[in-house]
Amino acid sequence: MITVLCGGVGAARLLDVLRRTVEPSELVGIVNTGDDLVLHGLRICPDLDTITYTLSGLNNEVTGWGLAGETWRVMDELGALGGHDWFRLGDRDLATHMYRTQRLSDGATLSEVTAELGARLGCPIRLLPATEDPVATVLRSDSLGELSFQEYFVGHRHAVEVSGVEFRGASTARPAPGVLEALEAAERIVIAPSNPVVSIGPILAVAGIRAVLERRRDDVVAISPLIGGRALKGPADRLLVELGGEASAAGVAAQYASVAGTLVIDAADAEQAPEVERLGMACEVTSTMLSEPAGAAGVTQAVLGG
Amino acid sequence: MITVLCGGVGAARLLDVLRRTVEPSELVGIVNTGDDLVLHGLRICPDLDTITYTLSGLNNEVTGWGLAGETWRVMDELGALGGHDWFRLGDRDLATHMYRTQRLSDGATLSEVTAELGARLGCPIRLLPATEDPVATVLRSDSLGELSFQEYFVGHRHAVEVSGVEFRGASTARPAPGVLEALEAAERIVIAPSNPVVSIGPILAVAGIRAVLERRRDDVVAISPLIGGRALKGPADRLLVELGGEASAAGVAAQYASVAGTLVIDAADAEQAPEVERLGMACEVTSTMLSEPAGAAGVTQAVLGG
Numbered sequence: 001m002i003t004v005l006c007g008g009v010g011a012a013r014l015l016d017v018l019r020r021t022v023e024p025s026e027l028v029g030i031v032n033t034g035d036d037l038v039l040h041g042l043r044i045c046p047d048l049d050t051i052t053y054t055l056s057g058l059n060n061e062v063t064g065w066g067l068a069g070e071t072w073r074v075m076d077e078l079g080a081l082g083g084h085d086w087f088r089l090g091d092r093d094l095a096t097h098m099y100r101t102q103r104l105s106d107g108a109t110l111s112e113v114t115a116e117l118g119a120r121l122g123c124p125i126r127l128l129p130a131t132e133d134p135v136a137t138v139l140r141s142d143s144l145g146e147l148s149f150q151e152y153f154v155g156h157r158h159a160v161e162v163s164g165v166e167f168r169g170a171s172t173a174r175p176a177p178g179v180l181e182a183l184e185a186a187e188r189i190v191i192a193p194s195n196p197v198v199s200i201g202p203i204l205a206v207a208g209i210r211a212v213l214e215r216r217r218d219d220v221v222a223i224s225p226l227i228g229g230r231a232l233k234g235p236a237d238r239l240l241v242e243l244g245g246e247a248s249a250a251g252v253a254a255q256y257a258s259v260a261g262t263l264v265i266d267a268a269d270a271e272q273a274p275e276v277e278r279l280g281m282a283c284e285v286t287s288t289m290l291s292e293p294a295g296a297a298g299v300t301q302a303v304l305g306g
Numbered sequence: 307m308i309t310v311l312c313g314g315v316g317a318a319r320l321l322d323v324l325r326r327t328v329e330p331s332e333l334v335g336i337v338n339t340g341d342d343l344v345l346h347g348l349r350i351c352p353d354l355d356t357i358t359y360t361l362s363g364l365n366n367e368v369t370g371w372g373l374a375g376e377t378w379r380v381m382d383e384l385g386a387l388g389g390h391d392w393f394r395l396g397d398r399d400l401a402t403h404m405y406r407t408q409r410l411s412d413g414a415t416l417s418e419v420t421a422e423l424g425a426r427l428g429c430p431i432r433l434l435p436a437t438e439d440p441v442a443t444v445l446r447s448d449s450l451g452e453l454s455f456q457e458y459f460v461g462h463r464h465a466v467e468v469s470g471v472e473f474r475g476a477s478t479a480r481p482a483p484g485v486l487e488a489l490e491a492a493e494r495i496v497i498a499p500s501n502p503v504v505s506i507g508p509i510l511a512v513a514g515i516r517a518v519l520e521r522r523r524d525d526v527v528a529i530s531p532l533i534g535g536r537a538l539k540g541p542a543d544r545l546l547v548e549l550g551g552e553a554s555a556a557g558v559a560a561q562y563a564s565v566a567g568t569l570v571i572d573a574a575d576a577e578q579a580p581e582v583e584r585l586g587m588a589c590e591v592t593s594t595m596l597s598e599p600a601g602a603a604g605v606t607q608a609v610l611g612g
Contacts, residue, residue: 041347041407071379077401081426084408091397095383101347102390120387 002303003186006031006127007199008047009064009233010225011192012054013290014299015125018190019055021300024124028182030209032194033110033129034137034167034202035149039087040078042097043104046150047199048114048127049096056122064233067092086155111176128182130203133173137202140164149198158235162242165197170205183212190303191222193288195236196255197243204259213259221303222260224252227288228268249283250275257281264288264302308609309492312337312433313505314353315370315539316531317498318360319596320605321431324496325361327606330430334488336515338500339416339435340443340473340508341455345393346384348403349410352456353505354420354433355402362428370539373398392461417482434488436509439479443508446470455504464541468548471503476511489518496609497528499594501542502561503549510565519565527609528566530558533594534574555589556581563587570594570608 002022004015006029015029032047053059053067060066070090079085089097096117103113110132118127137149141160152158183189194200204210213220229248231237237247245251249265249272256263257279265272266288276283286298308328310321312335321335338353359365359373366372376396385391395403402423409419416438424433443455447466458464489495500506510516519526535554537543543553551557555571555578562569563585571578572594582589592604 038347038411039408040404041344041349041411042404043347073377073379073397074400074404077398078404081401081405081423083401083405091379092383094380094400095387095389098346098348098380098384099387099389102345105344105347117387 001026001028001182001186002188002190003028003030003182004190004192005130005194005200005203006047006051006192007194008032008035008050009054010194010290011047011199012051012059014190014192014223015051016054017290017296017300018303019125020296021304025126027125028178028186029125029127030130030179030182030203031114031127032199032202033131034135034170034198035153036136037087037148037150039084039089039150041101042089042094043101044087044089044097045100045110045114045129048129049093051127052114052118052121052123055125056118058121066090087150109177111178128178129176130179130209131170131173131206132176133169135170135173135202135206136168137198138166138168139198140166153234158238162239165201165239165243167202167205170202171207173206175206175208179206180208180212183209183216187219188303189213189216189220191220191256191260193223193225193290195225195231195234195239196252197236197239200255210259217259218261220260221262221264221284222252222256223264223288223299223303224249224266224269226252226269227266232289248272248275250279253279253281253283262302264299307332307334307488307492308494308496309334309336309488310496310498311436311500311506311509312353312357312498313500314338314341314356315360316500316596317353317505318357318365320496320498320529321357322360323596323602323606324609325431326602327610331432333431334484334492335431335433336436336485336488336509337420337433338505338508339437340441340476340504341459342442343393343454343456345390345395345456347407348395348400349407350393350395350403351406351416351420351435354435355399357433358420358424358427358429361431362424364427372396393456415483417484434484435482436485436515437476437479437512438482439475441476441479441508441512442474443504444472444474445504446472459540464544468545471507471545471549473508473511476508477513479512481512481514486514486518489515489522493525494609495519495522495526497526497562497566499529499531499596501531501537501540501545502558503542503545506561516565523565524567526566527568527570527590528558528562529570529594529605529609530555530572530575532558532575533572538595554578554581556585559585559587559589568608570605 249269287295289295555575595601
């Protein structure tokens with residue numbers, strides 16, 4: 001079994017690549033919930049949904065987010081009413097959030113709802129929320145004060161300098177059912193090429209999860225989300241710098257050195273390999289561009305063959 | 307000023323008729339909230355919405371409920387997910403509920419949100435929820451136990467025999483801001499041709515509202531929702547019988563005798579006039595079919611000219 005710590009888009013791509021080689025039943029995703037929000041009364045889990053949609057073949061390849069064939073009737077009407085339309089929720093996507101919210105209100109757990117949605121939509125891989133307890137990624141900006149993750153990421157399009165990050169609730173949050181078991185049982189634990197700070201950070205902050213990785217460090221492989229020192233998408237590179245680190249493979253290694261024995265970095269960052277090894281990690285160099293055959297093959301090899 | 311106690315469809319028609327004669331600024335609707343529900347996390351106020359949509363010219367004339375030009379993308383997707391799709395929420399309508407839910411969550415009151423939606427949608431008449439506190443109309447059925455109003459009305463299409471009704475929360479609910487003032491200031495208080503039991507009942511059950519009507523009884527005109535002893539729409543006739551009364555103009559009079567000095571009944575029920583008067587009410591007989599010119603004129607005359 002391969003257990004993967006997941007943010008959103010990067011993790012969805014990784015799982016989509018790995019399932020070509022690994023039986024889907026042997027893959028488990030443990031997914032960040034720090035980005036979750038309640039908006040219009042609806043419980044929205046962006047990372048769980050991105051992965052579910054992508055692995056169900058429903059993702060929108062053009063926009064890079066959301067569902068294929070999406071329509072925007074509700075959002076258009078909401079905008080006309082003067083409602084919050086900065087967080088774009090398509091008509092199909094809304095059904096997911098309405099389903100989830102009602103089931104949670106009926107007493108179902110987030111794990112149960114995630115499994116139900118996966119089954120209905122056709123997701124072949126078991127996804128577990130990292131925790132069912134509330135964890136909120138909160139960013140601090142000297143100019144704007146506290147921002148929820150989505151205010152930062154979508155509302156301000158992450159064009160805000162961040163001076164701190166907090167995973168509120170994480171220290172008392174318990175891993176969701178099955179999470180510790182999936183980490184213990186895995187032959188290999190993989191950290192997806194997601195944002196180390198705001199996607200993987202909230203998972204590792206849940207009480208007990210980091211400890212398993214530290215103990216199983218030799219079986220943990222992390223994949224750097226940077227290529228040539230830059231994030232493919234999103235603010236991973238800037239956040240690493242703003243929070244006192246480095247936007248480089250070595251900067252990623254510094255985040256993961258205590259929990260992962262191996263870091264997979266892109267060939268464009270090959271000159272950083274000695275730096276990564278100096279931090280005590282094995283370093284695998286390959287193409288990491290998952291949308292390309294060479295990257296898909298290289299990362300699969302690095303994860304499975306190491 | 308004319309202040310009207312309102313359920314949904316019948317009240318919307320009445321207000322739409324009255325505004326042809328009365329300046330909209332001189333009309334106030336006090337609207338039932340006992341049918342309100344939270345579904346999929348969304349706060350839904352069916353009576354407030356029906357009236358707002360109708361007076362804004364947005365109502366669907368074909369179905370008799372909901373919005374014109376409505377689409378059903380979200381509901382179709384929700385059904386495909388296995389979610390609750392028995393309470394049909396169109397895409398345009400959903401925007402209303404999402405707006406309301408978010409504004410309430412932001413700290414706005416239901417009165418404020420109602421005014422905002424009215425202004426955005428173009429409702430020319432001031433609508434006030436009867437109360438901002440939770441009041442839930444709960445029906446008891448010997449076979450099914452307790453049913454929320456919408457489970458009864460929509461879920462079971464009111465094809466359930468009812469043995470009791472409760473307006474849960476009403477005795478401690480306070481009238482919304484402006485409600486008592488609108489009742490005190492009105493030259494005439496009108497009880498719309500809505501369901502006396504489940505539409506007007508929850509309004510009268512809110513602490514303090516019934517007392518104003520009792521005191522101002524001579525200025526209160528109620529319009530019977532029955533024509534020839536039958537409800538035009540909905541279960542008013544059956545509920546009157548099932549709860550120990552009569553499906554007749556006299557049965558309606560028995561509901562209203564303590565709060566209204568006058569009952570307007572349809573010409574088809576003219577033979578009931580002596581019975582109504584025996585209960586201590588003046589009785590006006592006219593066509594009450596508001597969709598027809600004679601009914602619109604007759605009811606307007608009875609309300610304004612009495």
